[in-house]
Amino acid sequence: MNTQDTQDTEHVVLTERRDGVLVITLNRPHVRNAVNRSLADAVAGALTLLETDPGLLVGVLTGAGGHFCSGMDLKAFPDEGVPRVADRGLAGLTRARRTKPVIAAVEGAAVAGGFELALACDLITAADTAFFALPEVARGLIASEGGAIRLPGRLPYHLAMEMLLTASPLPAPDAARHGLVNQLTDGGDALDAAIALAARIRANSPDAVRITRRIVEVTRGLDDHAAFAAQDPLTAPVFRTASAAEGARAFCEKRPPAWTH
Template identity: 60%
Template sequence: MASPIESDSLLLERRDDVLIITLNRPRVRNALDVPTARALDGALTELCRDPALRAGVLTGAGGHFCSGMDLKKFPVHGVPAVDGRGLGGLTRAQLTKPLIAAVEGAAVGGGMELALSCDLIVAGASALFALPEVTRGLIAAESGAVRLPARYPYHLAMEMLLTGDPVTAASAARHGLVNRITEDGGALSAALELASRVTRHPEEAVRAARAVARTADEVGPAAAWRLAPPGRCQPVLLLHARLIPPAPGPLRPYPAQWSFVCGRLLRPCSAGRRPCPTR
């Protein structure tokens, strides 16, 4: 059954616990207009709210990722941004689950900014990344000028921002901007494989690690330390090398092999019930 969020310009597919989000405007290289931005915002909201989903993959149809804002639609619809969440409902959004960009072809302007807003990037060999806003008298204000200097060597980032020149997938990968390079047409499959490596781990641990890292990157280390000071992080049990987050509902028995991973040990309160923190 199609999601009510799905539209002609945005396709959704559930692959086990991963949501594949496909920008579907191939005639304009998946350029963003306002309806597509709203649909993307809705899809990201669904990803974060649905407990059956553990990660998302953002990609584009027709051999391209996204060419940025649809300039022909701009005079009619305006900027394809969502209040408080930025371009496409993504660049300023506070997501709670990992999002992977599967890039083929062009990731240009706002398209590159969407990719920069993802946690991981997989790219086809012929993919190109560019922030050409300066050539039109603009700046890449929706994460390009903000995130790129921290994700790419500073002087190379400044060259992209100040000249508008593109970089290849190989160059982006060599300098750590891209996680994986695949043969053309293979980015989505590689992104799904990477997602499976993420989602096989305990959800609470993945979400906590992501939250701390994103906060350190975008706010600063001091704010990140406040998320997980010793003895104050959420209770997570280490059980046979598998983290089990606490859950509401009836108490369930746990085997004996567990420990507290946030600075304190746990001991059983009574047989067959949840462990209690030691004082």
């Protein structure tokens, strides 16, 4: 049964539980869900809930009102500064150490810090009417919450540099063609696609998903020798877990596995 809560008194972020999936909705539609201090703290709180609640296995981040996020609230910036949350980055996400997957469900604009939030997620679904951009250089700013770091590894180098240096937007169909978007949907369907993708993740062993995600984090950029050295201490205990035994039994008995969390 679904339950719905709000993360602060202004309802700037909404959370909804859907069978082990936590849907986190940025809810400042009048400013295309721009991130101010209040929204940043609320998103960080929702991500803490995702991490600490054993019944929640996957997060989905989306925006209200037909847009994902327009980035940092520039009207609030002179008084509030960049809305980072401690050492966890913009909205408590861009620099956070996480153990559970998060999927971005993008409608409309995902620009500036909003695009950086999407880049910080593990997977992206997007409507074919959505678009991505990092226009910071046009505002005298820097895409410092992961845009300049992550984008050149997610897109062909020259395309990423064009976006970073010219502030040019990238339509979602082009982003999907280059592999930045996992699933391209009709307008209004990005959230449903993300929830369906989350359900596919949730069907697998939570331990194996968590460790697999960690391996990707710690081995990125390493050569093979260093990567195996970093991976093996993480994987060795997995083969002795109840989940591994259950997975093998379920395969032999031709039934769905019954994972323990």
